[in-house]
Amino acid sequence: MGPSEKEKMLSGMPYRPGDPELQAEMAAAKVWMVRYNAALAESPAVRRALLREQLGAVGEGAVIRPPFHCDYGSNIRLGQGVFLNYNCVILDVAEVSIGDGTQIGPAVQIYAADHPRDPQARAQGLESARPVRIGRNVWIGGGAIILPGVTIGDDAVVGAGSVVTRDVPAGATVVGNPARGVTARTHGD
DSSP, X not given: OOOOHHHHHHHTOOBOTTOHHHHHHHHHHHHHHXXXXXXXXXXXXXXXXXXXXXXXXXXXXXXXXXXXXXSOSXXXXXXXXXXXXXXXXXXXXSOEEEOTTOEEOTTOEEEOEEOOSSHHHXXXXXXXXXXXXXXXXXXXXXXXXXXTTOEEOTTOEEOXXXXXXXXXXXXXXXXXXXXXXXXXXOTXX
């Protein structure tokens, strides 16, 4: 017997998202999201306890301001002091890890979910996943989109509204669509 659809998904192989096991896990995540998003007026401690119910890891002091949306939650790992502002979306069909001290602006979207480029494979309903890794002390401006398979190095900055299609080196600043590096400027330039 071959790997389950969940095992395929987590390993990056093409998988069928309509699989009953995956659908049941997504349904449970939706029930959790209703509870979490209704907890906007609750204390940070209550919201953190709710995060720990569903997410794969939640570091001390991590905050996600509701509303928040994800596919499963169990594949999201937040380091210490991570902050996600209102209305973030994480499609966590593969691991999405966010390092200590990283701050993420409102309406940022992080996609580990991917689709075949071949139209015949897409027509068969197949999907795939590629992990997203965001380092420590990263700043991601509001409305940015991080695509599947991207790694963002420690201390990097992603400008608001940027679409990150490839890896970002540690300490780099990227802006635009697609996001490109910005050269540092000194006073007088």
